[in-house]
Amino acid sequence: MSKTLTLKEISKFLNGELHSDKNVKVKGINSLESAKQDEITFVISKKYYEGLKLTNACAVIIPYNWPEDIKIDIPFIKVKDPYLAYAKLASFFLEKEINYFGINEKAYIESNCDIASEVAIYPDVYIGKHSKIAERVIIYPGVKIGNNVTINSNTIIYPNVVIYDNCIIGSNVIIHAGAVIGADGFGYAHDESGHIKIPQIGKVIIEDNVEIGANTCIDRAALNETIIKKGTKIDNLVQIGHNCIIGENSILVSHVAIGGSTKVGNWVMIGGQVGIADHKTIGDYVKIAAKSGIAQDIPKGSIVAGSPAIPHKLWLKTSQLIKRLPELFKDVKHIKEILSRLEKEQKEDGNQ
Numbered sequence: 126m127s128k129t130l131t132l133k134e135i136s137k138f139l140n141g142e143l144h145s146d147k148n149v150k151v152k153g154i155n156s157l158e159s160a161k162q163d164e165i166t167f168v169i170s171k172k173y174y175e176g177l178k179l180t181n182a183c184a185v186i187i188p189y190n191w192p193e194d195i196k197i198d199i200p201f202i203k204v205k206d207p208y209l210a211y212a213k214l215a216s217f218f219l220e221k222e223i224n225y226f227g228i229n230e231k232a233y234i235e236s237n238c239d240i241a242s243e244v245a246i247y248p249d250v251y252i253g254k255h256s257k258i259a260e261r262v263i264i265y266p267g268v269k270i271g272n273n274v275t276i277n278s279n280t281i282i283y284p285n286v287v288i289y290d291n292c293i294i295g296s297n298v299i300i301h302a303g304a305v306i307g308a309d310g311f312g313y314a315h316d317e318s319g320h321i322k323i324p325q326i327g328k329v330i331i332e333d334n335v336e337i338g339a340n341t342c343i344d345r346a347a348l349n350e351t352i353i354k355k356g357t358k359i360d361n362l363v364q365i366g367h368n369c370i371i372g373e374n375s376i377l378v379s380h381v382a383i384g385g386s387t388k389v390g391n392w393v394m395i396g397g398q399v400g401i402a403d404h405k406t407i408g409d410y411v412k413i414a415a416k417s418g419i420a421q422d423i424p425k426g427s428i429v430a431g432s433p434a435i436p437h438k439l440w441l442k443t444s445q446l447i448k449r450l451p452e453l454f455k456d457v458k459h460i461k462e463i464l465s466r467l468e469k470e471q472k473e474d475g476n477q
Contacts, residue, residue, distance in 0.1 A: 145200035295333035310367020
């Protein structure tokens with residue numbers, strides 16, 4: 126059954142300021158180009174005004190700072206952050222009613238597991254001994270869960286995820302397809318015979334409201350725990366080494382690789398393809414630009430870029446100079462030739 130809200134209800138839901146007909150009915154949210162006559166759309170700034178004039182949407186969400194002299198011909202709701210409003214409203218319209226049907230007969234559950242009645246466990250799921258699955262958990266086909274694993278309420282685990290022994294997954298966690306939680310950390314000692322594997326006997330703890338992207342790998346600790354703290358969002362294809370601690374509400378974009386025993390603070394943003402060496406500390410509120418290489422600790426609140434990373438403003442200046450290096454080299458070579466000629470002339474004058 127489709128969901129319908131009036132503009133008045135949407136405005137209240139978004140804590141916004143409604144302008145025009147409060148009784149207009151809305152059945153969804155969509156982009157400027159794709160919105161139908163029963164859908165609302167959104168714009169984040171005035172640069173989308175031309176598209177707004179052509180949209181078929183019945184209403185639009187705009188920012189509070191929308192210029193007064195730029196008129197809008199359809200009903201609108203002013204909010205502090207249109208993009209956040211879009212996220213909330215889209216989540217409402219797209220939310221599906223879930224059938225918690227229990228355990229499918231083709232799932233295999235080992236002995237002494239504690240599984241709530243209100244769950245959805247699909248075919249070809251394997252759950253090891255002494256594991257605990259809380260209420261309203263959804264586990265899709267092909268998931269392999271080890272022994273002594275705890276998965277707390279309202280968590281969704283998509284197909285072909287592997288969770289090794291002793292891991293703890295919090296509430297409202299989303300783990301996307303192919304992720305591996307709790308594989309051995311990459312640890313070896315060395316002697317003349319070769320590389321000696323260091324046993325990895327710790328665990329992984331994923332706190333509440335974390336999202337983990339497809340094919341991401343989070344290694345178990347050698348000792349103690351690897352921890353992903355609450356609210357953190359991790360993109361696809363991220364590698365987190367053993368004994369790392371990733372702070373609250375941080376963002377890790379695709380292809381980030383973090384060496385073992387590194388500590389990442391709260392509200393940190395790490396761009397794509399960033400590499401961080403082991404045993405480093407990244408302070409709270411740090412921002413790391415894409416493709417940066419981190420070989421040192423980064424203080425709280427810093428914004429860095431480059432490899433090795435330097436302050437972002439300095440990197441911007443440096444990167445502008447790189448394309449001028451051939452020209453600068455030519456100039457330096459010319460200056461050296463002039464200086465050499467002047468030195469030669471001075472020596473000749475001194476010998477006369």
